[in-house]
Amino acid sequence: MSAEQDPVKLMKQEVGRAAAARVQSGTIVGLGTGSTTAYAIEFLGDRIKKGELKDIKGIPTSFQASVLAKQYGIPLTTLDEVDRIDIAIDGADEVDPQHNLIKGGGAAHTREKIVDALAEQFIVVVDSSKIVDRLGSTFPVPVEVIPLAMTPVMRAIEKLGGKPELRMGVKKAGPVITDQGNMVIDVKFDSIDNPGELEKTLNNIPGVLENGLFVGVTDLVLVGEVVDGKPVIREL
Structure with a gap:
C-alpha cells in the first residue's frame, strides 16, 4: 500500500492540515513536536508559499521542530524576541475528558510546556487512540x-x-x-x-x-480517526 493510500497517514495529515488552517497572518506560532504536528508544520509552509499566510514567525519546541520549520520555509524566532505566542500546535500521548495531557514520548515536553503554556490558544492534534478516560492508563x-x-x-x-x-x-x-x-x-x-x-x-x-503532565493548558483538541477507510476530524 503506498503512503498516499495509507489511511492512518492520511488521517494524521488531515488533522495537521486542520490545525494549520487555524493560523492567521501576523501571528507567532508555537511549533510542536511529533509525527502529526510535523504535518501541521508542513501545511503551514505550504500556506506561506501560496501567499495565504504572511508575516508568521515560529517558535520551535524541539530540534525536530526547528529542522522541519527550516525545511518548509517558516521563519523562526525565540522567546527572547517576542512578547506573546498567539497559537501553539502540538501533539499528545494521552488526552483525558478534561483535556489534560500526558506528553513527552519524544522527550521534548519541557520546551513544549514552556511554549504551549504561553500560547493564547493551544491546539492539540491527536488520533483517536490517544483519547483515554484517565491519564496514565496507557502511557507513563x-x-x-x-x-x-x-x-x-x-x-x-x-x-x-x-x-x-x-x-x-x-x-x-x-x-x-x-x-x-x-x-x-x-x-x-x-x-x-x-x-x-x-x-x-x-x-x-x-x-x-x-514532567509530561499538562494540566489546564489545552484550549482545543482536534482528533482524527479513520472511518470506513476515510479520515474524519472532530473537535473535542
Whole structure:
C-alpha cells in the first residue's frame, strides 16, 4: 500500500492540515513536536508559499521542530524576541475528558510546556487512540531529570507510588538525552487521581526539571480517526 493510500497517514495529515488552517497572518506560532504536528508544520509552509499566510514567525519546541520549520520555509524566532505566542500546535500521548495531557514520548515536553503554556490558544492534534478516560492508563509520565540527581529522584518517585524507569536510546547505547542535556525517567502510576497535584509534586522533587503532565493548558483538541477507510476530524 503506498503512503498516499495509507489511511492512518492520511488521517494524521488531515488533522495537521486542520490545525494549520487555524493560523492567521501576523501571528507567532508555537511549533510542536511529533509525527502529526510535523504535518501541521508542513501545511503551514505550504500556506506561506501560496501567499495565504504572511508575516508568521515560529517558535520551535524541539530540534525536530526547528529542522522541519527550516525545511518548509517558516521563519523562526525565540522567546527572547517576542512578547506573546498567539497559537501553539502540538501533539499528545494521552488526552483525558478534561483535556489534560500526558506528553513527552519524544522527550521534548519541557520546551513544549514552556511554549504551549504561553500560547493564547493551544491546539492539540491527536488520533483517536490517544483519547483515554484517565491519564496514565496507557502511557507513563515522562520526567526530565538533571543527570546527577537521577538516583535520588527515582527514590523520591518510588515513595510517591510510581515505578520509575530510565529511558534508554534506540539505535544508541545508553540513555536518551534531551535537547537540554538531561535524562528522562518514564514513570508508571497505578492511577493518577489528581493530575494537577501530581504535576506539582513531581516538579517539586529537587533535580526534576519538568514532567509530561499538562494540566489546564489545552484550549482545543482536534482528533482524527479513520472511518470506513476515510479520515474524519472532530473537535473535542
